[in-house]
Amino acid sequence: MIDVHNLSKSFTLHNQGGAVIPVMASAALHVGPGECVGLIGQSGSGKSTLMRMIHGNYLPGAGSIRIAGVQLAGAQPRAVMALRRNTLGYVSQFLRVLPRVPTVDVVAEPLRILGVPRDVAQARAECLLWRLNIPRRLWSLSPTTFSGGEQQRVNIARGFVHPFPVLLLDEPTASLDARNRDVVLTLIAEAKARGAAILGIFHDEAARDAVCDRLVDVTGFTPGRTS
Numbered sequence: 581m582i583d584v585h586n587l588s589k590s591f592t593l594h595n596q597g598g599a600v601i602p603v604m605a606s607a608a609l610h611v612g613p614g615e616c617v618g619l620i621g622q623s624g625s626g627k628s629t630l631m632r633m634i635h636g637n638y639l640p641g642a643g644s645i646r647i648a649g650v651q652l653a654g655a656q657p658r659a660v661m662a663l664r665r666n667t668l669g670y671v672s673q674f675l676r677v678l679p680r681v682p683t684v685d686v687v688a689e690p691l692r693i694l695g696v697p698r699d700v701a702q703a704r705a706e707c708l709l710w711r712l713n714i715p716r717r718l719w720s721l722s723p724t725t726f727s728g729g730e731q732q733r734v735n736i737a738r739g740f741v742h743p744f745p746v747l748l749l750d751e752p753t754a755s756l757d758a759r760n761r762d763v764v765l766t767l768i769a770e771a772k773a774r775g776a777a778i779l780g781i782f783h784d785e786a787a788r789d790a791v792c793d794r795l796v797d798v799t800g801f802t803p804g805r806t807s
């Protein structure tokens with residue numbers, strides 16, 4: 581489902597004399613259906629950069645990224661958007677929403693975009709908000725004023741509302757208490773059970789151990805490394 585081959589990435593710092601910073605070379609990984617793979621490696625080793633390339637936010641310098649058979653590296657923006665709509669879910673730590681949109685609509689939106697009827701999409705959104713312990717009185721309000729943990733849970737609900745075949749999770753349990761962390765781990769386990777391929781960054785080792793089948797150390801993709 582996720583196949584990365586020979587991926588390289590450098591950043592060019594245009595505001596610092598065009599300095600080129602090589603971050604990654606010859607990166608390779610595979611995540612199959614029903615599998616959760618955790619990215620590990622010291623701070624600055626390139627975990628987020630790899631995740632952003634796989635989500636299509638950063639362009640790789642070279643190499644191949646196939647998501648459910650679709651070549652992402654070099655794909656047209658329209659193809660990337662279609663992949664994100666149907667196949668590739670992404671849960672980041674931070675919620676980005678338009679102001680004044682009610683929480684339940686924020687969560688239901690990925691389903692609405694796919695043409696799911698409003699009542700069905702809202703019911704699924706409400707179920708996730710309930711499971712993630714977002715109080716019902718907040719469902720009709722915009723999440724822009726919610727606490728950090730509440731916003732993260734809204735983001736998780738939005739990420740899990742459609743049964744994406746491929747999921748990218750960037751610190752999905754970062755600011756959650758133990759009770760909500762367990763809910764998220766259950767959602768991940770359920771996604772694996774229905775066959776989703778999941779790639780995650782989890783700084784919380786207990787969470788990582790609970791859901792990851794394998795770990796990939798991105799330090800092994802540091803440019804100039806001989807191993």
Ligand SMILES: Nc1ncnc2c1ncn2[C@@H]1O[C@H](COP(=O)(O)OP(=O)(O)OP(=O)(O)O)[C@@H](O)[C@H]1O
Nearest residue numbers: 591592601603621622623624625626627628629630
């Ligand atoms: N947009 C960018 N422009 C320039 N350099 C960048 C950019 N994004 C990341 N980098 C650099 O790439 C390297 C890898 O960063 P990245 O955020 O991927 O590491 P990480 O392993 O996710 O770190 P952490 O665990 O601290 O979040 C760092 O040296 C960082 O400074």
